[in-house]
Amino acid sequence: MISQTPKTTLNDVLIPLLSFTLLFSQQVHAYTLIDTFNSSNFFSEFDFFSQPDPTNGFVDYVNISTANHNKLAGYSQGGIYLGVDHHNLTNGTTTGGRKSTRLTSKTAYTTGLFIADIAHMPSGKTRAEDSCGLWPAYWMFGPNWPNSGEIDIIEGVNTQKANSITLHTANGCSMSNNTGSISTTKMVSSDCEGNGGCGQQTQALETYGIGFNSGGGGYYIMEWTESFISVWFVPRSNAETVTKLLNTIDTSNSSSISITSSLGGQQPLATFNGGNDCSISNHFANHNIVFDTTFCGDWAGKTWKSDSTCSALADTCEEWVGQNPEKFVSAYWLINEIKVYQKKGGSNNKTKREAVRFRG
Ligand SMILES: *[C@@H]1O[C@H](CO)[C@@H](O)[C@H](O)[C@H]1NC(C)=O
Ligand SMILES: *[C@@H]1O[C@H](CO)[C@@H](O)[C@H](O)[C@H]1NC(C)=O
Ligand SMILES: *[C@@H]1O[C@H](CO)[C@@H](O)[C@H](O)[C@H]1NC(C)=O
Ligand SMILES: *[C@@H]1O[C@H](CO)[C@@H](O)[C@H](O)[C@H]1NC(C)=O
Ligand SMILES: *[C@@H]1O[C@H](CO)[C@@H](O)[C@H](O)[C@H]1NC(C)=O
Ligand SMILES: *[C@@H]1O[C@H](CO)[C@@H](O)[C@H](O)[C@H]1NC(C)=O
Ligand SMILES: *[C@@H]1O[C@H](CO)[C@@H](O)[C@H](O)[C@H]1NC(C)=O
Numbered sequence: 075m076i077s078q079t080p081k082t083t084l085n086d087v088l089i090p091l092l093s094f095t096l097l098f099s100q101q102v103h104a105y106t107l108i109d110t111f112n113s114s115n116f117f118s119e120f121d122f123f124s125q126p127d128p129t130n131g132f133v134d135y136v137n138i139s140t141a142n143h144n145k146l147a148g149y150s151q152g153g154i155y156l157g158v159d160h161h162n163l164t165n166g167t168t169t170g171g172r173k174s175t176r177l178t179s180k181t182a183y184t185t186g187l188f189i190a191d192i193a194h195m196p197s198g199k200t201r202a203e204d205s206c207g208l209w210p211a212y213w214m215f216g217p218n219w220p221n222s223g224e225i226d227i228i229e230g231v232n233t234q235k236a237n238s239i240t241l242h243t244a245n246g247c248s249m250s251n252n253t254g255s256i257s258t259t260k261m262v263s264s265d266c267e268g269n270g271g272c273g274q275q276t277q278a279l280e281t282y283g284i285g286f287n288s289g290g291g292g293y294y295i296m297e298w299t300e301s302f303i304s305v306w307f308v309p310r311s312n313a314e315t316v317t318k319l320l321n322t323i324d325t326s327n328s329s330s331i332s333i334t335s336s337l338g339g340q341q342p343l344a345t346f347n348g349g350n351d352c353s354i355s356n357h358f359a360n361h362n363i364v365f366d367t368t369f370c371g372d373w374a375g376k377t378w379k380s381d382s383t384c385s386a387l388a389d390t391c392e393e394w395v396g397q398n399p400e401k402f403v404s405a406y407w408l409i410n411e412i413k414v415y416q417k418k419g420g421s422n423n424k425t426k427r428e429a430v431r432f433r434g
Contacts, residue, residue: 102327103324103326104323104326104328104329104330104331104417105331105416106416107323107413107415108183108422109413109422110412110413110414111154111409111411111413112153112154112410112411112412113154116154117147117154119179119180119181120177120178120180120363120365121177121178121180122135122136122137122138122141122175122176123135123176123177124140126170127170127176127368127371129209129372129373130371130372131171131368131369132166132171132172132368132370132375132391133170133171133172133173133370133371134164134166134169134170134173134174135174135175135366136173136174136175144159144173145157146159146173146174146175147177150408151193151408153193153408153411154407154408155406155408156175156365156367156409157175157196157405157407158173158175158196158402158405158406159173159399159402160400160401160403160405161399161400163396164399166392171369171370171392171395171396172369172395172399174367175365175366175367176364176366176367176368177364177366178363178364179363180362180424181362181363181422182216182361182422182423182424183360183362183414183416183420183421184359184360184421184422185300185417185420185421186414186416186417186420187295187298187323187333187416188214188295188296188297188298188363188412189293189294189316189319189320189414190227190293190294190409190411190412191291191292191316191409191411191412192228192291192292192294192407192408192409192410193290193291193310193408193409193410194286194287194406194408195212195228195283195286195287195407196208196210196367196404196406197282197284197287197404197405198284198401198404200284201284202284203233203383203384204401204404205233205284206232206381206384206391206394207232207370207374207378207384207395208231208232208402209230209231209367209370209374210228210229210366210367211226211364212227212229212407213225213226213227213228213229213364214296214362214363214364215361215364216359219242220244220267220268221243221244221357222357222358223241223243223244223266223358223359224240224361225241225298225358226238226239226271227239227294227296228281228294230283231374231377232377232378232384233381233383233384234282234283235282235283236276236277236279236282236285237276237281237282237307237343238273238274238275238276239273239344240271240273240274241266241272241303241358242267242269243266243267243271243352244267245267245268246267246356246357247266247351248265248266249261249272249347249348249349249352250264250349253347254341254342255274255342255344255345256276256342256343258276259275259276259277259344260274260277262275266352266357274346276307278307281307289309291309291310292307292310292311292312293306293307293308294307295307295308295319295333295337298354298358299354300348300354301348302345302346302348302354303345304333304342304344305344315338315340319333319337322336330417360425363412365407365409367405369392370390370392374391375390375391378390
């Protein structure tokens, strides 16, 4: 008899191939890389904000052409340099204050994992008093402030020595003081509403300003989910921990990963748990990423008199900042890279939005 063994058909070959491909593409990843901002694309993906400072700073935020012409921003030292004028006197009468830069991402995000590799942040060069007048921030916020929320990842003023991490929302969002933040971090206020916000004050010098810069900076990792917002800091000396985290994100087959365990058990500097008293999904949406350096204004200016180191230098913050340009030679951001990951269900869209922000 002639063998009934059928010939191999095209389908026999295709079906296993197909199911292999399906299996492969259905492989679960907790996070997918959505955007990378680095010295290949940063200035195409961020806009210069050149309006008057909504926080009333003694600052003249310049546009891209002025920034370029005066070397206030550009690709430099392998990263993205965002600086201020540290040459010229100014009394602010015609310009509003010292020239500086504020940049806003074109893309807005709802939830995600944001890993910023930052080599240098604005501060005095070596002495705390040389930070007097400064108010740098790396932060995110959404439209119709404060209804879509604000997340301040790195922020501080004057001689502050460690990072303050703060959220701002509309009415109805309060965070528990039993947070899971590292034990040295103090929750200053639990109600996130409005200008005051819910802040957590960290203690380690390596997280901010001169201490941060002396270690070559490091990695700020912010995870925003539907139930919590957390911020970790990894100093550059532990960079391999972040490499491991990135590797875990890329290779994990699990639908969720713990950043804390992926960082070898390192607790977040600050965690904000929504719980029963704050629906993160209702209070945070469509955030653009912002880097800026302002002077004086609603925070550094208003607290000038209560900072004994700064107030010993000059009667007003504006006078000090206007007359001492050389103090601000280290008042620059140097960003190596920002990676943005999202889970299935996170959303992002390109929106060129003139970013405003209020603070009283
Ligand atoms: C920027 O990131 C992209 C995407 O990962 C990469 O291809 C490129 O080499 C990076 N550029 C630099 C200067 O690191
Ligand atoms: C940038 O700002 C300068 C100084 O205010 C102004 O003269 C110039 O027209 C602006 N350029 C653009 C492209 O807006
Ligand atoms: C500082 O002043 C000089 C001389 O007026 C000018 O050429 C330069 O553009 C100014 N620098 C900045 C950053 O404004
Ligand atoms: C402020 O500076 C401008 C330009 O440098 C100068 O013309 C003006 O007289 C100054 N005003 C005061 C009050 O010092
Ligand atoms: C949270 O608890 C710590 C430690 O008990 C305390 O120092 C801090 O004031 C509390 N914060 C708030 C907002 O209650
Ligand atoms: C994830 O799944 C792939 C394919 O099944 C496997 O090769 C890989 O080792 C798994 N990765 C981890 C971290 O378990
Ligand atoms: C896109 O962003 C705009 C402004 O931030 C927002 O109003 C809109 O809802 C966003 N769309 C999606 C799909 O997230």
